Amino acid sequence: MPRPIHAHIDFDALKNNLRVARRATSSRIMAVIKANAYGHGLLRAAEALDEAEGFALLDVHDAVQLREAGSRQTLLLLEGFFSPEDLQLIAEYDLATVIHNVQQLTSLDAYPRRGKLQVWIKVNSGMNRLGFMPEEIPAVMERLKSHSAIRDVTLMTHFSHADEADGVAVQLEKFNGITNAYRAHCSTANSAALLRYPATHRDWVRPGLMLYGASPFPETSAQQLGLKPVMTLSSELISVREIKAGESVGYAGMFRAESGTRIGTVACGYADGYPRHAPTGTPILVNGQRTRTLGRVSMDMLGVDLSNIKDAKVGSRVVLWGEGLPVEEVAQAAGTISYELMCAIAARVPVGY
Numbered sequence: 001m002p003r004p005i006h007a008h009i010d011f012d013a014l015k016n017n018l019r020v021a022r023r024a025t026s027s028r029i030m031a032v033i034k035a036n037a038y039g040h041g042l043l044r045a046a047e048a049l050d051e052a053e054g055f056a057l058l059d060v061h062d063a064v065q066l067r068e069a070g071s072r073q074t075l076l077l078l079e080g081f082f083s084p085e086d087l088q089l090i091a092e093y094d095l096a097t098v099i100h101n102v103q104q105l106t107s108l109d110a111y112p113r114r115g116k117l118q119v120w121i122k123v124n125s126g127m128n129r130l131g132f133m134p135e136e137i138p139a140v141m142e143r144l145k146s147h148s149a150i151r152d153v154t155l156m157t158h159f160s161h162a163d164e165a166d167g168v169a170v171q172l173e174k175f176n177g178i179t180n181a182y183r184a185h186c187s188t189a190n191s192a193a194l195l196r197y198p199a200t201h202r203d204w205v206r207p208g209l210m211l212y213g214a215s216p217f218p219e220t221s222a223q224q225l226g227l228k229p230v231m232t233l234s235s236e237l238i239s240v241r242e243i244k245a246g247e248s249v250g251y252a253g254m255f256r257a258e259s260g261t262r263i264g265t266v267a268c269g270y271a272d273g274y275p276r277h278a279p280t281g282t283p284i285l286v287n288g289q290r291t292r293t294l295g296r297v298s299m300d301m302l303g304v305d306l307s308n309i310k311d312a313k314v315g316s317r318v319v320l321w322g323e324g325l326p327v328e329e330v331a332q333a334a335g336t337i338s339y340e341l342m343c344a345i346a347a348r349v350p351v352g353y
């Protein structure tokens with residue numbers, strides 16, 4: 001028997017969440033599947049999200065793989081290309097590429113092929129991560145206009161705090177101020193903007209997180225948004241014992257019992273992608289009942305409180321997050337975000353669909 005840890009990916013939930021996005025907008029949807037589809041498996045996630053008009057990802061070889069698997073959607077490389085050689089693949093496989101810096105523009109100038117490339121020009125409207133400053137855009141557009149290898153230009157930007165109240169206003173105004181002068185397609189919205197700010201939708205929306213069933217907003221649950229959890233990380237109890245008052249659990253004795261306590265050990269640790277910083281008290285389900293973790297998370301195991309779970313025994317099912325326990329709650333307890341937990345699922349965890 002393999003170790004009982006397992007990540008289950010719910011195809012129907014992915015499809016449901018894409019429908020939620022569809023209902024919220026009339027724009028074309030570019031499903032963001034970077035980071036192995038936020039840990040859900042690139043090809044299988046793309047298969048479930050087949051109704052999307054496009055996919056956004058980072059690695060040119062992943063895009064090629066997707067194309068070879070039969071995807072006919074627009075496939076956008078979010079950080080563009082990293083070497084002039086990548087341009088060859090981009091043309092050959094009809095990929096779309098972000099252009100965010102002068103080096104990429106220069107590589108493009110040296111690229112001789114005609115009438116083929118789809119480029120997305122990234123505007124830095126305030127995130128200060130990637131992109132041209134708004135005042136540079138006229139020159140960039142002029143340079144592209146005379147370029148024979150370009151079929152189509154889209155202008156895009158990314159918001160730094162669309163998940164907060166009125167978190168897009170300043171950036172949107174900057175972006176619109178410069179891009180309204182062009183007839184190019186535009187794209188600005190991530191999940192949070194898609195759900196909350198219709199004025200950001202434009203031609204293409206780019207949801208990631210919401211498709212995987214997590215809420216981008218701290219004060220609104222995924223359930224309230226109609227989203228269903230896609231990934232359920234589960235395992236089993238592999239040990240159950242009673243400890244006496246004063247005894248502790250795990251490395252450094254971070255949890256000490258005040259009275260006799262029934263505890264269990266779960267086959268899941270930080271080497272599986274569970275956050276090591278999740279403190280005592282992080283929510284967890286045993287036999288479908290909510291309880292809390294105890295003590296420090298080890299590499300391959302963690303402790304749980306079984307005081308109120310009378311029927312718990314070796315072999316009882318444990319849900320770390322997913323069905324019945326939103327990943328956002330675990331993330332919040334561990335001082336991180338759901339994105340990080342989903343992406344961090346380790347390669348050694350078997351994934352089932």
Ligand SMILES: *Cc1c(COP(=O)(O)O)cnc(C)c1O
Binds near residue numbers: 158191192207209
């Ligand atoms: C990751 C990413 C997205 C998706 O963001 P979510 O918050 O997951 O919806 C959209 N656009 C860009 C440029 C991204 O890097």
